[in-house]
Amino acid sequence: MADQLVKNLFGDPVDTANKRHSARKENLEVILRHGERIFAEFGFKGATMQAIADAATLPKANLHYYFPTKMALYHEVIERIFTIWLEAADSFDTSASPREALSRYIRKKMEISRAHPHGSKVWANEVIHGAPIIQDYLQTTLKDWTNTRIDVINRWITEGKIDPVDPRHLLYMIWATTQHYADFQHQVVTLNGGTPLDDAQWQRATENVTHIILKGIGI
Amino acid sequence: MADQLVKNLFGDPVDTANKRHSARKENLEVILRHGERIFAEFGFKGATMQAIADAATLPKANLHYYFPTKMALYHEVIERIFTIWLEAADSFDTSASPREALSRYIRKKMEISRAHPHGSKVWANEVIHGAPIIQDYLQTTLKDWTNTRIDVINRWITEGKIDPVDPRHLLYMIWATTQHYADFQHQVVTLNGGTPLDDAQWQRATENVTHIILKGIGI
DNA sequence: GTCTATAGAATGATAGAC
DNA sequence: GTCTATCATTCTATAGAC
Numbered sequence: 001m002a003d004q005l006v007k008n009l010f011g012d013p014v015d016t017a018n019k020r021h022s023a024r025k026e027n028l029e030v031i032l033r034h035g036e037r038i039f040a041e042f043g044f045k046g047a048t049m050q051a052i053a054d055a056a057t058l059p060k061a062n063l064h065y066y067f068p069t070k071m072a073l074y075h076e077v078i079e080r081i082f083t084i085w086l087e088a089a090d091s092f093d094t095s096a097s098p099r100e101a102l103s104r105y106i107r108k109k110m111e112i113s114r115a116h117p118h119g120s121k122v123w124a125n126e127v128i129h130g131a132p133i134i135q136d137y138l139q140t141t142l143k144d145w146t147n148t149r150i151d152v153i154n155r156w157i158t159e160g161k162i163d164p165v166d167p168r169h170l171l172y173m174i175w176a177t178t179q180h181y182a183d184f185q186h187q188v189v190t191l192n193g194g195t196p197l198d199d200a201q202w203q204r205a206t207e208n209v210t211h212i213i214l215k216g217i218g219i
Numbered sequence: 220m221a222d223q224l225v226k227n228l229f230g231d232p233v234d235t236a237n238k239r240h241s242a243r244k245e246n247l248e249v250i251l252r253h254g255e256r257i258f259a260e261f262g263f264k265g266a267t268m269q270a271i272a273d274a275a276t277l278p279k280a281n282l283h284y285y286f287p288t289k290m291a292l293y294h295e296v297i298e299r300i301f302t303i304w305l306e307a308a309d310s311f312d313t314s315a316s317p318r319e320a321l322s323r324y325i326r327k328k329m330e331i332s333r334a335h336p337h338g339s340k341v342w343a344n345e346v347i348h349g350a351p352i353i354q355d356y357l358q359t360t361l362k363d364w365t366n367t368r369i370d371v372i373n374r375w376i377t378e379g380k381i382d383p384v385d386p387r388h389l390l391y392m393i394w395a396t397t398q399h400y401a402d403f404q405h406q407v408v409t410l411n412g413g414t415p416l417d418d419a420q421w422q423r424a425t426e427n428v429t430h431i432i433l434k435g436i437g438i
Numbered sequence: 439g440t441c442t443a444t445a446g447a448a449t450g451a452t453a454g455a456c
Numbered sequence: 457g458t459c460t461a462t463c464a465t466t467c468t469a470t471a472g473a474c
Contacts, residue, residue, distance in 0.1 A: 046264035169427035176399035208388035216435030
């Protein structure tokens with residue numbers, strides 16, 4: 001407070017505070033964005049604070065100012081991804097019919113794979129290595145979310161709206177297939193002749209995935 | 220040769236040669252097996268030669284005797300996995316009907332996910348990080364294999380045996396879904412209450428995957 | 439809040455005795 | 457072929473000037 005009053009003598013205190021605040025916000029954002037990309041490309045150990053600092057065009061020591069340790073930065077990256085997943089997942093059961101609910105969910109998941117391939121890769125990487133960081137999320141939030149969706153799918157089955165498939169494996173299939181376009185992006189692009197999928201190709205992919213899964217469960 | 224004759228003075232040269240040969244073979248095998256596991260769990264950078272040596276109960280220097288560099292060992296691990304993939308893939312088009320060909324292929328892929336989860340993870344890890352090592356395989360062998368299978372699927376479509384889906388996305392779905400049980404093993408086990416899938420559960424998973432995909436393309 | 443310089447620890451790889 | 461000891465490098469993290 002006293003500090004701010006002194007500063008008033010030399011300029012607009014509000015502007016100064018805002019500039020500082022937005023600088024911090026912007027630095028956090030740029031560090032997280034490049035961190036996500038570097039972690040996705042090189043893994044936790046392979047990614048270095050120096051590489052992230054270079055990508056963010058910040059001195060390495062500044063990263064340690066905002067995030068005390070490399071692990072703290074990684075944790076923040078993981079949490080951001082998890083939030084995106086959860087928000088998309090919420091749209092799953094706000095729809096009335098199985099057709100609408102599942103096609104919306106699949107479409108949203110495909111859109112996330114396209115918009116956040118790095119985040120998906122960091123998540124995949126984490127799970128592949130035994131989920132040392134996100135173990136809690138798997139056992140609590142993800143498990144709860146999964147169980148409620150399983151209930152919904154089971155209701156559809158008892159109402160005769162879809163085939164009596166195991167809801168668990170249906171969910172795994174949706175996750176695996178949609179995330180494949182992000183996690184195995186490099187393989188998909190290579191098999192596409194080295195060119196990233198364009199708008200039409202993404203739409204075609206979404207349509208195919210949706211068609212096979214919906215028809216596969218009897219819709 | 221002269222060396223072996225000298226050794227003959229002290230024992231059975233054939234036994235000695237065999238023992239040495241099998242010791243070498245056994246060392247190679249144990250290094251590769253544990254290397255695969257460590258690489259799968261920690262990634263290329265995260266895995267240390269010391270950790271692999273400890274797992275194989277060999278001095279670290281011995282690993283460098285058999286494999287000059289860490290990269291050479293990793294490369295060998297990748298090649299072993301790739302061979303397994305290709306062999307399983309060959310069973311794809313030896314069958315007559317789409318139903319038989321695809322259900323056999325899916326079943327084989329599920330069996331590999333169960334028998335070689337570490338190998339699958341190393342492969343996934345490699346692709347996620349942009350396939351710095353296996354780029355060649357993707358552009359040549361995998362691309363060729365994929366294209367021949369696409370031709371087969373397209374023939375099924377023109378013959379009216381399956382729905383007119385995009386063969387590429389059908390293959391991606393099979394790959395993604397079957398490999399999910401290996402790559403995301405930790406997540407699958409966690410959502411299964413912490414218990415690995417038993418025989419019945421693996422069979423159930425295979426049946427569900429097969430059912431949805433086959434029915435999904437109109438078989 | 440930013441940046442330089444560096445400490446301290448871990449790791450890939452090798453030399454050289456056995 | 458095996459193993460110990462060690463070098464050279466790299467990286468996280470921090471101290472301290474500005």
